[in-house]
Amino acid sequence: MSIDLPAGSPPARVAFYNDPKVRSIAYQVALCAVIGFLVYEAASNAIANLERARIASGFGFWHTTAGFDISQTLIAYSAQASTYGRAFWVGLLNTLLVAGIGIVIATILGFVIGIARLSKNWLVAKAASGYVETIRNIPLLLQLLFWYNAVLKALPEMRDSYKIPGGIFLNNRGLFVPEPIFGNGFSFVVIAFGVGIVGSISFYVWARKRQEQTGQQAPVFSVALALVIGLPLAVLALSEFPLTFEYPQGGRFNISGGIEVLPEFAALLFGLSIYTAAFIAEVVRAGILAVSHGQTEAAYSLGLRAPPTLRLIVVPQAMRVIIPPLTSQYLNLTKNSTLAVAIGYPDLVQVFTGTVLNQTGQAVEVVAITMAVYLTISLATSLLMNVYNSRIALVER
Amino acid sequence: MTMSEGDLAVAKIHFVRSATIEAKPPPVSMRGAVGWLRENLLSTKFNIILTLLIALLFAWIVPDLVRFLLIDAVWTGADRDACREIVQNRAIGACWPFAFERWPYFVYGSYPIPERWRVDVFFSMLAIGVVWLLWLGAPRRGLVSVYFFVVLPISSFILLTGWKAIGLQPVDTVLWGGILVTIVVAWVGIVVSLPLGILLALGRRSHMPAVRLFSVIFIEFVRGVPLVTVLFMASVMLPLFVPEHLSPDKLLRALIGIALFASAYMAEVVRAGLQAIPKGQFEGAMAVGLGYSQMMRLIVLPQALKITIPNIVNTYIGLFKDTTLVFIVGIFDFLHTVEVSRIDPKWATPVTSTTGYAVAAMFYLVFCYAMSRYARATEARLAKSERR
Known part of the structure; x- marks a missing residue:
């Protein structure tokens, strides 16, 4: 069947409101208009409300004296002399401190448990999966409150402190450990440590090259151990130990000297590490399971034993699967550290979005700055991840 | 020497067995x-x-x-003396009478006692919905989504906040608390985040640049900041953005914060599902003349959502655990009622805190574990239909 069209007639046209292009433009204009209207309304309401409440706006408060104390400060800070800006940096550093240490502990714990879940040992596998199922299904906030209120706050009072050999005190006000005092010659030890690291890397590179050329193996591990640990120790001994410790002195109501680890910090660190470790364990398990069984069997048939198979065949391939979700777990840990506000650890949110916001009342500025900090951390990490992913992505032929 | 046919037939071959040996059991x-x-x-x-x-x-x-x-646990008692080692002269474990006495507070918060039947009705309606959803042979399963997304929200809103015209006393949300608030927050998050998440996911894959840009900014912004800051924003900034007389109450602010937060995560889960649908499905739908909404509603989303169900449930588990964070903006959810009760002087003993936390942990553990089992079971059930 054919349709006879008069020669030269224009192609059939749809009504203009059915034209996809027109429609798409109309939808987008409508969306922009709605969002623009909402933003305008919000802004004008905010200005009116702020004026009525007589709250200043702008970032002038940054240079105002803070006037409140912070229980843990990594940089010099005092209530009378320091500004809100300084308080912001103190809070940010505290966040980064707990996140940094938490990431290290959670990674180690998570890898151990993730591998344990795949163990052929029934008891080990069941214990690991029990850990994961329990910890993952209890809210982090509850775990933090438990560690803080039920465990650490239940420790004995100051005068009945547990005394751990080595001058360490443990009580409900925290853990008190000796503080190292670095003498004059200590910089040489640090230099020796650096030399040790560089030396062992170069030795590793050389040993690998030689092995590729001649097949001879070199004791890389023991040489590296000697360089990284032995060399600084030797320098320490030669320069007559420029390292002394200031021991905490136990009084009846107070302990002076030494480094104090706050119970808030310890509770947050325990809670975050234990919680995130359960998620990392699942990531690791999934990554190892993603390496096909044929890879392991091929390695065995080539005569490799179990440890080198794991190290040379399975782990490098599993890491490709593990690293992206692992990074998002690290981000989660950092974001979850904001729960510090519930147990009073002076992190960014507790110091800045809590105290500073309450004192100045400048909600918009303070919340915006806080969000900008976390957003920067997240976006920077995902940028790095994208670069990494494109580098290690499988090149298919 | 040659052998004839007859010789062979006559010769008896003794060395070939006619039956296999029984397999020996392993040592x-x-x-x-x-x-x-x-x-x-x-x-x-x-x-x-x-x-x-x-x-x-x-x-x-x-x-x-x-x-x-x-x-060592104490099972009966009227106040803290029952759970004190000095009074009882024995080692004391968990102080269960504390949890028993406080249980109504854990469930209803400060909801007025004569009105608590309304909360019970709400719980039962929710339970009916859940059973209906989970029981695969239930009648009229097609109506579950209408029940969940339309009937239940409206009726429970009227039931819980009250409506003078039908004789239900209004109850201020300040009085709500305990498991009621936990369930309300989680459930509002669940009901809002799925449709909003689907819209955002579609927006992110849209061909219209303005729509795509808006979706990407919203999703990446919300996923990049901690929930605590979103809740802070909802509780301190939201009242600034609306005219004074419209200022939402505390619970509503937190609900908005949680719902937006959950939507961004849901959007990414749905997007992963959409990406798994082969291009041929889209092209096939267009080739038979379906428009965008028909293509999505009839062809793409049913397939995409089906493979996403386990991940959606996992997001819900995360959401359920995250409801505890409303604690931080001063709302009395279950964990907050436990936290308030454990420092009550009437029950203050060294074991009260641990008892309270143990109760809370068991509650969350049971709910989250049940949800994760459901996700796994669904995954297995759906995988069956893919098997060839």
Whole structure:
């Protein structure tokens, strides 16, 4: 069947409101208009409300004296002399401190448990999966409150402190450990440590090259151990130990000297590490399971034993699967550290979005700055991840 | 010498068996309980050490746990004296009478006692909906989504906040608390985040640049900041953005914060599902003349959502745990009621905190574990239809 069209007639046209292009433009204009209207309304309401409440706006408060104390400060800070800006940096550093240490502990714990879940040992596998199922299904906030209120706050009072050999005190006000005092010659030890690291890397590179050329193996591990640990120790001994410790002195109501680890910090660190470790364990398990069984069997048939198979065949391939979700777990840990506000650890949110916001009342500025900090951390990490992913992505032929 | 046919037939071949030998059972050390032990617990030296270590760990933890929760626990009593070692002269475990006495507060918060039947009705309606959803042979399962997304929200809103015209006294949300608030927050998050998440996911894959840009900014912004800051924003900034007389109450602000937060995560889960649908499905739908909404509603989303169900449930588990964070902006959810009760002087003993946290932990553990089992079961059930 054919349709006879008069020669030269224009192609059939749809009504203009059915034209996809027109429609798409109309939808987008409508969306922009709605969002623009909402933003305008919000802004004008905010200005009116702020004026009525007589709250200043702008970032002038940054240079105002803070006037409140912070229980843990990594940089010099005092209530009378320091500004809100300084308080912001103190809070940010505290966040980064707990996140940094938490990431290290959670990674180690998570890898151990993730591998344990795949163990052929029934008891080990069941214990690991029990850990994961329990910890993952209890809210982090509850775990933090438990560690803080039920465990650490239940420790004995100051005068009945547990005394751990080595001058360490443990009580409900925290853990008190000796503080190292670095003498004059200590910089040489640090230099020796650096030399040790560089030396062992170069030795590793050389040993690998030689092995590729001649097949001879070199004791890389023991040489590296000697360089990284032995060399600084030797320098320490030669320069007559420029390292002394200031021991905490136990009084009846107070302990002076030494480094104090706050119970808030310890509770947050325990809670975050234990919680995130359960998620990392699942990531690791999934990554190892993603390496096909044929890879392991091929390695065995080539005569490799179990440890080198794991190290040379399975782990490098599993890491490709593990690293992206692992990074998002690290981000989660950092974001979850904001729960510090519930147990009073002076992190960014507790110091800045809590105290500073309450004192100045400048909600918009303070919340915006806080969000900008976390957003920067997240976006920077995902940028790095994208670069990494494109580098290690499988090149298919 | 040659052999004729007859010779062969006559010759009896004695060395060929006509039946196979019965298979011998494996040696005692390789079967039964002993074999299982050798295989699974004691196969190598390293494994023996590991088994011993874990066994020691259990021997260290389990008796203490049982003693605390059951053997030394106090089961009856009127106040703190029942749970104090000095008064009772014995080791004291969990203080259960504290949890029993406080249980109504844990469930309803400060909801007025004569009106608490309304909360019970709400819980039962929710339970009916859940059973309807989970029971695969239930009648009229097609109506579940209408029930969940339309009937239940409207009726429970009227039921819980009250409506004078039909004789229900209004109850201010300040009085709401406990498991009621936990369930309301979680459930509003669930009901809002799925449709909003689907819209955002479609927006992110849209061909219209303005729509795509808006979706990407919203999703990446919300996913990049912690929930605590979103809640802070909802509770301190939202009142600034609306005219004074419209200022939403505290619970509503937190609900908005949680719902937006959950939507951004849901959007990414749905997007992953959409990406897994082969291009041919889209092209096929267009080729038979379906428009965008028909293509999505009839062809793409049913397939995409089906493969996403386990991930959606996992997001819901995360959401359920995250409801505890409303604590921080001063709303009395379940965890907050436990936290308030444990410092009540009437029950203040060294074991009260741990008892309260144990109750809370069991509650969340049961709910989240049940949800994760459901996700796994659904995954297995859906995988069956894919098997060839």
